[in-house]
Amino acid sequence: MADTEKPDTTLQETVTVEDGVPVGNPVFSEDEPATVYDVQWRTLMAILSLSMANCCAAIANTTNTIIRSQIADLGDSALSSWVANSNLLVTLAFGPVLGSLSDRFGKRWFIIVASIFGIVGSVISGSAHKTTTIIAGNVLTGIANAGCIMGIPAAQEVTPNRLRPWTMGFSQALASAAVIAGTLGAGAFVKYQTWRWSYYLNAFVYGTTTVLVAAFYHPPPPGLRRQRTSVGELLARVDYPGILLLTGSIASLLIGLTWGGTTYAWNAKQVLATLIVGCVGLVVFGLYEWKGTANGIFDHRMFQSRNFPILLFVCIVDGMLLLGVNVLFAQEIASTFTTDSVKIATILTPFLATSAFGCLPAGIIMARTKSYRTLLVACLLWCSLFTGLMALLNENRLSWAYAFSALFGCGTAVTTVIPVVALALSVPSFLLGTAGTISVSCRALGGIVGITIFTAIYNNKMGAALPADVGAVLGQAGLSDLIPAVLEALATQNPAALAAVPGLPASMIPTVAAAQATANSYSWKYVWIAISVIVAANAIVSCFLQPVANKMNNHVESALEVSDVRDKQMGGKL
Incomplete structure (x- = not known):
């Protein structure tokens, strides 16, 4: 049954309402301040604090690069996929819900309480003696990340529209730097101490965020709260x-x-x-x-242009590229080049570094040109090219891995920053929490779907290629009867397992290992081809995005500086 309650139309220039639902293509007017609004230390410290909240969600995923070590220590290899996905699943499920509630009740306490959940979850995972306990801790950090990702829209709310690309560029650069530190730290902890310290490092970051947000982020009531001062009325409107x-x-x-x-x-x-x-x-x-309903989680006012649905698709594919590649590339390095945790992190670093250091320049370019579509499409095509070239990797081409991953990392810096800013400028600012968390949840969904699809591709190809290649070399040596035992030994991923196969000559072990390497490279090739095709399709879809230059003005949704704008927002006036 249609919602008969009249939807919010504050800030709306022209809209036709039928059965309580806006019809047509409503346009929202976000007036610029009547007086000059200067960004000063309060805003800058809030942006830093909220960017730390974004770091929490980013660094929490770095423990996924050492899942092999966690499983080797605690066992239950069948649960390995849950170690990564338990966090992402909860973040994806609860992110849009908390975002929608935060647009009505404010973001400050959601982020603070979420950070505390992150501390507890990280300590539980770090002190675990069972894989199931790690998963339980990751569920709590998933809830934490569902709240911490609100740091992204909150930081944009406190920034004038025209400066939002700068803010997003800084926030993502800081998060990417945290990922680099977390990835390198995780590898070093595994090699020199224990994987548990990676989780304890995360707990420290969550704790720092709790203190900073509590100290420096004091926003006025959110836009929807200023429209309706009654908490009961706001609760009644929750979807x-x-x-x-x-x-x-x-x-x-x-x-x-x-x-x-x-x-x-x-x-x-x-x-x-x-x-x-x-x-x-x-x-x-x-x-x-x-x-x-017209004012649910997917509030109809977010669809005032076609940018919102298109950019959600862009975010899903970006999640496949950023989160999926981060996990799967680490696995390819371990199966192709080295199992040394520090060396794995080192090989990942060029991709992570260019992804990090490219974020701020991407934001600067958008802020100065007030244009983004051409840059986004070009960078997606760039990513498609170099992810496709990653299909050429094998155990003798480590330098190619460094070069190609660094180059498509440059492109992911743009795809990480630009779509989120464009999406925030394509929806009413008082719905930034909902729109922002939906976009981040779409990234998480893309990561999960990407990991699932690409892992299935690898497993299917490996399942056919490995028996064929190993069978061929054993057959030529007249040892066909050893094929089942050799395949079982290879499945353990223990380099010493082949030496324990009865009847297998030591001289055959290098030949069998070479056959395994050939099958491995062949299987990863199809994973990278699939990634390249999906990213190219994303570039085509992005061609249909609309400009947002007219929205890049001096409007500030949540003023922190002492000003007439903040006085109005604190007084419940728009």
């Missing part, structure tokens, strides 16, 4: 059916994706049931948000 449908559907879908091909076969009834329930639930959620 409870949408929250239940979205969280339940995403949880069911991602549980199926995580189970598939690991805990159960893809055609197992447990996997099929959860996938079907999740997909049907998302369809019902979409229909409800479209026809059942």
Whole structure:
């Protein structure tokens, strides 16, 4: 049944309302301040504090690069995919919900409480003696990240529209630097101490964020609160059916994706049931948000231009590229070049470094030109080219891995910054929390889907190539009867396992290892081809984005500096 309550139309220039739903293409006017609004130390310290919240969500994922060490220590290899996905699953499910609530009740306490959850979750994971305990701790850090990702829209709210690219560039550069430090630190901890210190480092970052946000982020009431001062009225407008449908559907879908091909076969009834329930639930959620309510999680005012849905797709693919590649490239390095944790982190560093140091220049270019579409499309095509060239890697081409990963890292710096800023300038500023967390959740979804798809591609290719290549060399040596035992030894990923195969001559071990390396390179090749094609498709979709130059003005949604703007916002006037 359609929502008969009249939707919020504050800040709206022209809109036709039918059955409580805005019709057509509403345009929102966000007036510039009547007096000069100067960005001073209060805003700068708040941006730093909120950028630290963004760092929490970023650095929490660096522990995924050492999952092999955690599983080797605690066992339960069948649960390895849950170590990574338990965090992302909860972040994805709860991010948009908390974002929607924060637009009504404010972001400050959501971020502070979330950071405390992150401290507790990191300590639990770091002190775990069972893999299931790590997963439980990661669930708590997933909740924490669902709140901490609000640092991105909150930082843009306190910044005048025209300066938002600078803010986003700085925030993502700081987060990327944290990822580099976290990745290198995780590798060093594994080699010289224990993987547990990687989680304790995360706890320290969450704790620092808690203190900084509490000290320096004191925003006025959010825009929707200023429109309706009654808490009861705001609570009545919360999209409870949408929250239940979205969280339940995403949880069911991602549980199926995580189970598939690991805990159960893809055609197992447990996997099929959860996938079907999740997909049907998302369809019902979409229909409800479209026809059942105008001011739900997917508030209709966010669709005032086609940019919002297009940029959500861009964010999903960027998640595949950034999160998926970060996890899978580490696995390829371990299977192709080295199992030394520090060396793995070192090989990852060129990609992470160019991704980090390119963020601020990307924001500066957008701020000065007030243009973004050409730059975004060009960088997506650049990423497509060099991810495609990564398909040429093998165990003798380590220098190629350094070069190609560094080059497509330059492109991911742009795809990390530009879409989020463009999305924030394409929706009403009083819905930034909802829009921002949805975009970050789409990145998390892209990471999970990407890891699932690309892992399935690798496993399918490896499952066919490895027996064929190993069988060929053993067959030529007249040792075909050893094929099952040799394949079982290779599956352990223990270099010494081949020497323990009865009847296998020591002289054959290098030949078998070479056959395994050939099958490995062949399988990773198709993963990179798939990534290249998906990124190229993203570039084509991005050609249809609309300009946002007219929105890059001096409007500030959440004023922190002492000014007439803040006085109005604190007094409940717009």
